[in-house]
Amino acid sequence: MFNGAYRGRLLRIDLSSRRSTIETIPEKYIKTLLGGRGLAAKYYYDEIQPDSEPFDNTNKLFFFTGPLTGLPLPSTTKFQLATKSPETRMYLCSNCGGDFGPQLKAAGFDGMIIEGQAKDWTYLLIQDDKVVFENASAWRGYSTEQTRQELQNALGGHRGGVLSIGPAAEKLVRISYINVDTRAFGRGGAGAVLGSKKLKGIAVRGTGEVPVADQVKINEIRRAAIQQLKTSRANHTKYGTAQYIEVINELGCMPTRNFQTAFFEETDKIDAHMMRSQYWEKNYACYRCPVACGKVCVVRNGPYKGARARTEFETIGLLGPNCGIADFGAIIKANQLCDEIGLDTMSTGNAVALTMELFERGLISRADTDGIDARFGNAEALLAIIELIGNRKAIGDLLAEGMYQVRRQKPEWSPYILEVKGMPFAAYDPRGFHGNGLTYGTSNRGACHNVGGWTIRAELQSGQYDRYALEGKGELVKTIQDNRAYVDSLGLCTVVRGSLGFSDNPKGGVMKAATGYDFMPELMDIGARVYTLERLILNREGIRRRDDLLPERITNEAIPSGPTKGRILTQDMYSIMLDEYYQARGWSQDGVVQDDTIEKLG
Amino acid sequence: MTTIDRPEIINVRIKYLSAIRDKTNRRREEVQLPRGATLADVDSWVRNRHSLSLRDRRIMATLNGKGWMQLPERIETPLVDGDEIALFPILSGG
Numbered sequence: 001m002f003n004g005a006y007r008g009r010l011l012r013i014d015l016s017s018r019r020s021t022i023e024t025i026p027e028k029y030i031k032t033l034l035g036g037r038g039l040a041a042k043y044y045y046d047e048i049q050p051d052s053e054p055f056d057n058t059n060k061l062f063f064f065t066g067p068l069t070g071l072p073l074p075s076t077t078k079f080q081l082a083t084k085s086p087e088t089r090m091y092l093c094s095n096c097g098g099d100f101g102p103q104l105k106a107a108g109f110d111g112m113i114i115e116g117q118a119k120d121w122t123y124l125l126i127q128d129d130k131v132v133f134e135n136a137s138a139w140r141g142y143s144t145e146q147t148r149q150e151l152q153n154a155l156g157g158h159r160g161g162v163l164s165i166g167p168a169a170e171k172l173v174r175i176s177y178i179n180v181d182t183r184a185f186g187r188g189g190a191g192a193v194l195g196s197k198k199l200k201g202i203a204v205r206g207t208g209e210v211p212v213a214d215q216v217k218i219n220e221i222r223r224a225a226i227q228q229l230k231t232s233r234a235n236h237t238k239y240g241t242a243q244y245i246e247v248i249n250e251l252g253c254m255p256t257r258n259f260q261t262a263f264f265e266e267t268d269k270i271d272a273h274m275m276r277s278q279y280w281e282k283n284y285a286c287y288r289c290p291v292a293c294g295k296v297c298v299v300r301n302g303p304y305k306g307a308r309a310r311t312e313f314e315t316i317g318l319l320g321p322n323c324g325i326a327d328f329g330a331i332i333k334a335n336q337l338c339d340e341i342g343l344d345t346m347s348t349g350n351a352v353a354l355t356m357e358l359f360e361r362g363l364i365s366r367a368d369t370d371g372i373d374a375r376f377g378n379a380e381a382l383l384a385i386i387e388l389i390g391n392r393k394a395i396g397d398l399l400a401e402g403m404y405q406v407r408r409q410k411p412e413w414s415p416y417i418l419e420v421k422g423m424p425f426a427a428y429d430p431r432g433f434h435g436n437g438l439t440y441g442t443s444n445r446g447a448c449h450n451v452g453g454w455t456i457r458a459e460l461q462s463g464q465y466d467r468y469a470l471e472g473k474g475e476l477v478k479t480i481q482d483n484r485a486y487v488d489s490l491g492l493c494t495v496v497r498g499s500l501g502f503s504d505n506p507k508g509g510v511m512k513a514a515t516g517y518d519f520m521p522e523l524m525d526i527g528a529r530v531y532t533l534e535r536l537i538l539n540r541e542g543i544r545r546r547d548d549l550l551p552e553r554i555t556n557e558a559i560p561s562g563p564t565k566g567r568i569l570t571q572d573m574y575s576i577m578l579d580e581y582y583q584a585r586g587w588s589q590d591g592v593v594q595d596d597t598i599e600k601l602g
Numbered sequence: 603m604t605t606i607d608r609p610e611i612i613n614v615r616i617k618y619l620s621a622i623r624d625k626t627n628r629r630r631e632e633v634q635l636p637r638g639a640t641l642a643d644v645d646s647w648v649r650n651r652h653s654l655s656l657r658d659r660r661i662m663a664t665l666n667g668k669g670w671m672q673l674p675e676r677i678e679t680p681l682v683d684g685d686e687i688a689l690f691p692i693l694s695g696g
Contacts (some may be wrong), residue, residue, distance in 0.1 A: 232660075235621040235691050243620045247690045250619055272620055362689060457693050460669035461662050495694070563667050585667070 001027060003516040005067040006177065012107045013131060016057065016596035021133040025110055034519065036066035036091050036173040037488035038530040039111060040082035044091060045533060047113075050540045054086040054189075055172065055196035057117040058564070062110040063104070066491025067515050069212045070102035070287070072218060073500065074173050074225050076491035077101060086174040087189035087347065087402040088422035088446050091537045094188055095450075097286035097490050098181030103190035108207025111436040116407045118198040119587035125154055126204040136200035139166050143340040151203040160205035162557075166342025168390045174402040175347035182310070183286060186344045187423065188254035189291030189402065189444060193227030195363070213516035221510050225499035226290050232352030233291045236495060237283065241313035246271040248317070253456075255425065257376045258353035259418050259553055263388060263562020266326035270316055274328055283312035291495055293312030299329040309335035317427030318349025319504040323356060324376030333578055334382050341390035350424035351399040352385045354406070359417050368393040403494050415552050420542065421446035430554055432564040435473040441507070441548045442477060444534040470573055473563070473578030479504050482527030489530055519549040529601045532585070536593050545582075545591040550574055612638050616644065618652075619690035622661070622690040628651050641670055643679045643686055645648065654689060664688045 002008075008027075013020045025039070033042050040062040052058040062082040069076055079101030084093035104112060106130050126463040134154070139147055155162075162181055169176035169191035172489045176191035177184045185191075212218050235243050248254050249267045268274065269345060275297060286295030299307040308459035309315075309332045319325065319334045338345045357373035358364045366372065370393055372384045388396025398406055401535075404422030407414055418425040423446020430437030435455030443452025458476055459467040465476060483504045487497050501508030510520040519526070535543075549555075550569065558568040582589055586597030611634050617664050618626040628641075635643055641656060648654040656663040656670060656677065665679060666686055673679045 165632075201645065239621060243691065244693060246619050247693065251664070251690055252688075271622065413676070439695065457662075459672075460664065461671055463669075463671035463676075465672065 001517055002030065002207045003213045004053050005071060005514040006030060007105060007108050007110050007210070009109050010111035010113060011126070011131070012115070014112045014116045015114065015118040015199060017124065018133045022221050032526070033530060033533070034486060034489040034523075035070070036064050036078070036080040036491050036525050036534070037082075037485060037528065038470065039064040039489070040080045040090075040093065040448050041530060041533050043111070043113065044082040045537050048084055050542070052084055052511060053090065054084045054193060057083045057115075058461070060115040061112055061193055062111065062113050063189065065101045066107045066489050067357075067511070069491030070105035071514055073210060073492075073498040073510070073514075074229060075286060075289040075291065077289060078488070078491050078493055079104065080488060081178070081185050081190055083190050083193050084271060085188040085190070085422075085445070086151050086172070086192040087187075087493060089404055090421065090541045091536065091541060092186040092188035092190060093488070094190060094445075095453060096178075096180045096183050096185045096491060097289075098161060098183040099159070099287050099487065100163055100180050101491060102205060102287045103161035103204045103206050105210050106208050107204055108208050109207065114197065114199065115251050117196065122200040123151060123154070123199055126202065128205075128207055137412035139200050140170060142200070142344050143167070145182075145340060147201050147375040148179060148182070151201045155203050155205055160203050161282075162201065164201035165191045165194050165236065166340060167361075167397075168400075171341065171390075171392055171417050172196060173389065173400040174405075175344045175400065176268065176342045176349070177344045180344065185582040189334065189450065191342050212514050216511040217509060217513035221508070223514060225496065226383070228499045229290055229496060232498065233293075236291050236293040239276060240293045240297065242272040242275045242311065242316060244313045245316055248428065249321075250473070250563065251432060252562045252567070253429045254561065255317055255353075255427050255429055258357040258416060259323060259425065259429055260357065261561045262432055262559045262564050264321035264326075267321070269326045270320050270328045270481060271332060272484070275311065277318070279328055279332060286348065286493065289496070290495065291494060294494050296543065297332050297584045299332050302329050304329040307336050309339060311335050314427045315345040317495050319382065322349050322353045322427070323382050325379055325382055326377070327379050328380065333557065334386060337383060337386050339388070339566060343386065343390060346426060347402070347424045348389060348417060350384060350403070351383055351389060354413070354416055355385050355395060355399065356381070358413065361416075363413065364395060368395045383422060384587070415556075416553055418553060419447055420550065421547050423447045427565075428456065429559070430550065431559050431567045434470060434569055434573070434577065435459050435467070435476055437554065437569045437574055438473050438477045438581055440580055441483070441550055441574065441578065444531065446540060450484060451481070453477045453484060455480060468567065470576045471580070472583045473577045474582075477581055478528075478584045481531050482524055484527070485530040486523045486527035489526065495565040498540070525601070532593055532597065532601055535585075536588070536598070539592050543591070545578070545589065548578060548591055551595055611635070612637055612681060612685075614644070614681055614683075614687060616648065617686065617688040619688055621691045622689045624655070625654060631663070632655065639681050640675075640677070641665060641679045641681065642680070647679065648689065656689070660692055662690050662692055670684045
């Protein structure tokens with residue numbers, strides 16, 4: 001059926017027995033679930049029991065490329081991960097760029113499953129079919145970057161893909177990330193799953209060519225797409241995602257001082273123009289990406305001189321305004337610190353902001369913060385609290401357990417905790433875009449703007465949905481989620497998807513040219529199938545309607561200042577959208593996937 | 603009988619956000635328009651002055667925080683004194 005793009009094999013690595021095996025991926029899995037996120041969810045569904053704990057040796061990491069990963073097309077960089085999340089204690093999907101996915105594909109694999117637990121700290125060296133287990137005890141305590149460099153060295157000077165964790169993951173901090181060639185599997189704490197398995201990193205190098213069904217057509221499509229991206233993504237090339245800082249603030253959706261309000265008074269100090277004129281050093285591009293949205297920023301003066309990081313919108317918003325910080329240099333420094341220790345910047349920004357609000361309200365004191373004056377706007381406090389989390393010291397030990405545990409251990413703090421299903425909010429306040437509230441509530445990994453469906457453009461520009469309307473948002477969010485689910489299954493970066501026709505009405509010849517099979521008419525159905533499969537997993541793990549609800553701050557407190565002053569998304573308002581969404585999905589009013597929906601989707 | 607003085611001019615503010623500012627070299631402008639002006643008049647104004655257009659699909663434009671495409675009268679929406687229009691590049695997720 002397929003004569004290109006897929007390798008048809010997966011590599012299974014058992015750390016307990018130090019053995020690896022190669023398996024064939026059934027063609028029917030590929031036909032129905034495409035690859036990437038779809039296949040990762042399928043293997044998770046088959047192999048992870050609902051009562052499996054994230055740090056048990058029964059938990060596994062499922063890495064899957066998509067059919068487009070590694071192909072000679074723009075930004076075919078992405079691969080997917082599924083695992084039981086230490087942060088949310090449920091299914092986690094995550095996608096990442098860098099070189100690792102393309103290298104895994106070149107090595108001859110569509111996927112890789114890591115299972116078991118190593119006795120001693122270990123790293124893996126994969127070169128085509130050969131897998132070597134090496135001792136990594138000497139690397140304990142190394143930062144993500146130090147580990148990455150060691151792994152690159154282990155490849156003997158050959159270019160490869162590298163995946164690494166930092167000291168936070170070694171300490172099982174539940175908001176720690178996996179570094180991938182300086183990109184990240186950021187959310188959900190997957191780094192700590194590697195930490196629990198004593199796996200410090202993996203280097204992979206492939207020497208094979210990934211075949212395509214029609215090379216001439218692929219070349220033609222690539223040239224046209226690159227040409228289009230030069231103009232359609234010119235702002236990403238110049239400013240990256242930092243371009244949204246000023247806009248989201250002006251729209252009254254910027255998380256400010258732990259979402260106490262949605263407008264930050266000093267964004268001119270941290271916006272894209274400030275970044276570009278004062279801190280930008282160079283662009284960073286993932287595999288085959290002509291856009292290069294990554295912005296390497298460096299601090300040239302002041303107390304944080306020498307700090308360097310790739311700051312992006314979410315990181316700026318959550319480590320910046322959400323912590324009351326208007327110093328771009330401090331944000332870069334905090335970003336770098338998170339990167340080195342191995343902490344997800346988004347969950348960390350939420351954790352620091354919570355600490356600052358609790359401190360200002362007198363609900364915690366210096367005794368809890370290791371003596372830190374943890375007030376909003378105090379950049380030194382921001383950095384110090386990050387260290388506390390990474391080192392599991394003082395209040396950092398509780399924050400390192402993630403918001404799921406914080407809420408259970410300290411229910412009296414609930415009014416100040418911004419999360420859904422244990423996943424802290426992204427950098428948009430849903431009181432300003434009500435569809436975004438449904439996004440957070442129904443995202444299959446907790447409050448995520450990507451998996452959950454990014455509605456803001458549709459709520460401003462489509463001509464169909466007022467940003468504060470409730471009707472129609474259920475169908476809107478479902479459509480965007482399904483679109484994203486199939487894109488995540490392709491192995492392609494979402495930034496370039498428009499150039500290849502991957503909208504909610506997919507068009508063009510790229511899939512036929514790549515695989516030999518015209519997936520295009522089926523892609524939205526595949527997206528719906530993937531999303532529903534993930535919800536089946538969540539249902540099996542106990543997730544119901546009660547878990548899809550929004551936190552108190554959003555439903556009980558109106559925004560007190562700025563362009564969206566007075567806006568609120570009450571529980572009653574939210575329920576109207578949620579009911580409509582469940583109906584659009586074919587789920588029960590308790591959020592359970594129904595048998596006839598499963599039958600319909602196949 | 604008292605006559606209420608109704609000025610013939612309204613003042614609106616146009617904000618140029620993010621990369622749009624590269625084309626305008628300014629963050630905002632205060633613009634005077636005749637009473638009865640609509641968003642179409644703002645469109646003409648920014649077209650003449652900055653070669654920008656509210657109708658350009660690569661640009662998003664809001665009136666007091668709402669996308670003009672969402673407004674019942676769309677580009678013909680009448681303006682009142684103190685209205686705020688913002689122009690910014692299309693957004694696609696952060």
